[in-house]
Amino acid sequence: MSIINSIVVGKAKGKVGNVVLVNLKGQQVMKSLNTSPHNPKTANQVKSRAKMSNAVMAWQVLNLFLKHINGLRKSTESNYNAFVRLTKNSYSINVNESPFLSVNDLDGQSFGTSNFAKITTNSVSNVEVQVTFNASGIPFMTGTSCRVMSFGTDGSINGIGEKLITEAEWIAGMVIVPNSVSGARYCAAYIYNSAAGKCSDFRFSKDQE
DSSP: OEEEOOTTTTTOOEEETTEEEEEETTEEEEEEOOSSOOOOOOHHHHHHHHHHHHHHHHHHHHTTTTTTGGGGSOTTOOHHHHHHHHHGGGSOSSOOSSHHHHHHTTTTOEEOOOSSOEEEEEEEOSSEEEEEEEOTTOOOOTTOEEEEEEEETTSOEEEEEEEEOOHHHHHHTEEEEEOOSTTEEEEEEEEEEGGGTEEOOEEEEEOOO
């Protein structure tokens, strides 16, 4: 690495041939290009990358469904970052063949550091998704909704449904969201109130026949 002081080079940055120019603490630095960057493929790194790949694939399917999970993210995170943080370690250590299989990895699990109700079960039929939850004494808030997504056995997305929760449903701890497409066997659900910045955990389930 060389430090240079040149009117010609000035504050140049970037790569010229096998030379890289950078500005480091106000000084112009010239160093050779690393043509063999160190990237060891340890067993743990391979597993971590596979889990990350699966999380990214699942997000491709779930991003529209999870657009209201703001209440689960940290101040510096996007919804995508929050989803990966909450779910990454739950994925297979092998890269899945499709986004749907990556979503299926989450079957039967709940995710989120909830500041709201906690989903206890969700199940899907040809006409509805039934969601039970524990509000833990949290007062009912107008504008609270339950959002669900259902899937077919072939991995097709049957649709996203949503229903405003009534006070009676909040007290009872159960809400039924219509599912207009037949053949759904998998579903996911969460409860949110955007105005209050609240979001439950989100839960994925497979219907058991």
